[in-house]
Amino acid sequence: MGWKKYYEEHKTTAAEAVSRIENGSHVVLAHCVGEPPALTRAMVENADRYENVTIHHMVRLGPVDYATPGLEKNFRIEPWFSGGNSRAAITEGRGDFAPVFFHETPILIRAGRLRCDVCLVGVSPPDANGFVSTGVSVDYTHQAVHTAKFVVAQVNPRMPRTMGDSFLHVTEIDAFVEAEDDLFEVAPPKITDVECAIGEHCASLVEDGSTLQLGIGAIPDAVMLFLKDKRDLGIHSEMIADGTLELYNSGVINNSKKSENKGRMTVTFLMGTRALYDFVHDNPAVEVRPVDYVNHPVTISRQYKMVCINSAMQVDLMGQVNAEAIGFNQFSGVGGQVDFVRGASMADGGKSVIAMPSVTVKKDGTMISKVTPFLDAGAPVTTSRCDVDYVVTEYGIAEMKGKSLRQRAKNLIQIAHPESRDVLKEEFEKRFKEKL
Ligand code: COA
Numbered sequence: 001m002g003w004k005k006y007y008e009e010h011k012t013t014a015a016e017a018v019s020r021i022e023n024g025s026h027v028v029l030a031h032c033v034g035e036p037p038a039l040t041r042a043m044v045e046n047a048d049r050y051e052n053v054t055i056h057h058m059v060r061l062g063p064v065d066y067a068t069p070g071l072e073k074n075f076r077i078e079p080w081f082s083g084g085n086s087r088a089a090i091t092e093g094r095g096d097f098a099p100v101f102f103h104e105t106p107i108l109i110r111a112g113r114l115r116c117d118v119c120l121v122g123v124s125p126p127d128a129n130g131f132v133s134t135g136v137s138v139d140y141t142h143q144a145v146h147t148a149k150f151v152v153a154q155v156n157p158r159m160p161r162t163m164g165d166s167f168l169h170v171t172e173i174d175a176f177v178e179a180e181d182d183l184f185e186v187a188p189p190k191i192t193d194v195e196c197a198i199g200e201h202c203a204s205l206v207e208d209g210s211t212l213q214l215g216i217g218a219i220p221d222a223v224m225l226f227l228k229d230k231r232d233l234g235i236h237s238e239m240i241a242d243g244t245l246e247l248y249n250s251g252v253i254n255n256s257k258k259s260e261n262k263g264r265m266t267v268t269f270l271m272g273t274r275a276l277y278d279f280v281h282d283n284p285a286v287e288v289r290p291v292d293y294v295n296h297p298v299t300i301s302r303q304y305k306m307v308c309i310n311s312a313m314q315v316d317l318m319g320q321v322n323a324e325a326i327g328f329n330q331f332s333g334v335g336g337q338v339d340f341v342r343g344a345s346m347a348d349g350g351k352s353v354i355a356m357p358s359v360t361v362k363k364d365g366t367m368i369s370k371v372t373p374f375l376d377a378g379a380p381v382t383t384s385r386c387d388v389d390y391v392v393t394e395y396g397i398a399e400m401k402g403k404s405l406r407q408r409a410k411n412l413i414q415i416a417h418p419e420s421r422d423v424l425k426e427e428f429e430k431r432f433k434e435k436l
Contacts, residue, residue, distance in 0.1 A: 003130025007170045014042035017152045017175040018120075023050060026115040028144040029057040033271050034137025036122040036154030037062055038179035043120075050074045056098075056114065058105065058140065058333070059271075060085060061184040067094050080105060080114075081333030082324075090330060099380070102238065102268075102336040103295035106143035119148035123168065124159040125178075130170045133161040136183065136270040136277065139291040145172060154179050160277045162270070164287035185273045188221055188242050194357050195222040197394035202355050203227050205390060205397070206307050209257040213237040213300075213308035213340045214244070216271055219355050223309055227252060234258035235265035236303050238295055238336040240286070241272040245279055259304045261287060268294040295336045300343020306350040308340035313356075314370045314379070315391050317409040317427065319400040321354050321383035328378035341387050345401075351389055358393040358417035369420035371412050373427035391415065406432045 018039055021027060027043075029035050035057070043050070044065050051073060055066060058081045066075040067089035077095030079086050080102075089095040100108065108114040121141055123132035132153065134141050145151050145168060152175045153168075170176070191199075199222025206212065206227060211234035214220035221243040227233065228247070234255040235244060247253045248265070255263050268291040270280055280286045293299055300306055312323040313331065324332045344350035359367045371393070375381065391398045391412060398411035409432065413424045425436045 003170050007126060007176060010174065011176045011178065014038045014177045014179065015046060017177050018042045018046060019049060020150060021050065021053060021118050024052050025117040026054045026056060027118040027120060028116045028148065029055065029060065030121040030134065030141040031057060031137045031139045032059040032061060032269050033184050034122050034134055034141055034269065035060060035062055036120050037181045038154045038177055039120045039152055047071050047074045054078050056080065058102065059083065064089060081335060082330040083332065087329065097330040099334060101334060101339055102291050103339045105140035106290055106292045109140060109143045109147050116144050116147045118150045119144040121145060121151065121153050122156050122159055123153045124161045125155050125157055126170050131167040132170060133159065133166040134168065135159040135162050135166055138164065138166050138288045139268045142290055150174050152177065156181055158183055160281035162280050162286065162288045163284045164289045166288050183277055186216060186241065186271050187273060189218040191218050191222045194394045195219055196225065198355050198357065198392055199223040200226045201392045201397050202309050202353055205351055205353060206230060207305060208232055210305040210307045211236045211258050211303040215239065215310060216241045217311065219311055220309060232257045236261065236300065236306065237267050239267050239269050239271055240265060242276050245276065257304065260302050266294055295339040297339055297343035297346060300340060301346035304348050306344045306347035307353065308344045309353045309355055310337045310340065311356050312354050312370065314372050314375060315354060315412065316372050316375050317412055317424065318405055319385040319388040319391065319408050320375060320381045321388055322375045322379040323382035325379045327376045334382050338383055338387065341383050345387065345389060353390045353392055354383065354388060355392040358395055358415065359420065367419065369417055371416035371420065371424060373424060
């Protein structure tokens with residue numbers, strides 16, 4: 001059968017498609033901007049017909065309305081990254097968080113250790129040869145499509161057609177729902193003086209010819225402000241956001257010194273504004289590839305002068321990094337942090353940076369130091385003390401690798417907020433029997 005006939009015969013409505021999800025199934029949603037809103041909406045509208053359906057995803061930008069109180073018998077969530085929309089459901093017992101390295105998600109899906117019976121995915125309309133593109137999300141999404149027994153795609157004309165490994169033939173999908181929806185957008189944040197200072201310190205660690213991994217948020221955007229005079233930078237990153245485009249368009253990022261995928265930016269997903277989604281459409285400058293390739297520490301280690309920059313909730317005086325929780329409360333997830341920290345440390349000339357403001361200020365004005373004697377009770381170690389390399393705040397750079405516990409503590413106290421240093425010094429003196 002030709003692909004056009006196959007496509008026409010498998011076209012249906014959202015309600016009909018999701019009605020075929022069986023009770024007790026594990027449903028994997030495409031990651032982040034790749035999620036198909038028409039399908040998740042239809043699932044919630046038909047909540048009554050489901051019993052004990054477990055929903056998995058990494059980052060989810062849409063509402064987690066299938067986890068609202070009252071739907072406990074119908075749905076349960078088990079995300080691999082927590083967010084504003086899933087935190088309450090987890091703390092209130094309507095779901096569980098499952099910690100996993102991002103690069104391992106497709107590996108575990110393939111092995112059946114992350115169960116995936118159904119995959120719901122957003123795709124572009126088919127091209128002349130019957131291929132659709134998952135556009136902004138390849139990551140674990142492609143493996144979920146290949147593993148699931150039942151795959152439903154929302155065919156959305158607003159999904160860009162990206163290069164790399166984003167293509168699926170229509171015959172790999174069981175049901176198509178044509179529905180136009182705006183993609184989720186995340187606007188570039190405002191950058192404060194604190195973030196500018198952090199950005200400048202981080203940029204001082206980036207040499208010409210480096211390959212970079214930068215996340216989303218004010219700190220990565222601030223770092224990019226200070227990279228304008230660098231030369232021949234490359235991108236091998238979990239994702240890029242809009243901030244990267246300016247450096248690419250001005251030629252600072254030209255990918256010419258990358259050891260692998262030279263001349264191309266390599267990512268596993270995209271999250272930004274429509275300007276980014278338009279930029280990547282049909283653009284061979286950006287390759288979107290599976291996360292077990294992009295984030296695999298061995299892949300990352302092959303890039304000469306790989307520099308990765310990530311953030312944290314808190315760092316203790318030994319250099320242990322908690323990047324994902326406030327005590328027992330799961331705020332986010334490990335994502336790709338450890339993938340890149342380990343990959344960069346194995347790379348020739350590689351560096352990894354944990355960059356964060358020295359304090360966080362709560363709504364009531366309380367100031368909490370992010371450099372702490374101990375991690376909070378219940379908080380996980382995301383990046384271990386042997387993995388951590390440089391820690392940066394607005395007060396400077398603290399080197400960790402190769403340093404004793406005493407020297408690490410000294411270096412970290414120097415970049416802590418001045419108002420927190422007395423408490424940290426007291427702990428230092430108790431621990432190391434030395435007056436600071
Ligand atoms: N104690 C208590 N609360 C803290 C805290 C601390 N030490 N540090 C931060 N917070 C609170 C902030 O006050 C803020 O609270 P609010 O939501 O009530 O305003 C919240 O946590 C988020 O802090 P913020 O500084 O705005 O975080 P961020 O958006 O810069 O994200 C991480 C920081 C660490 C959560 C984020 O980088 C992350 O999830 N990292 C792990 C994954 C990763 O590194 N992926 C890398 C590839 S992209």
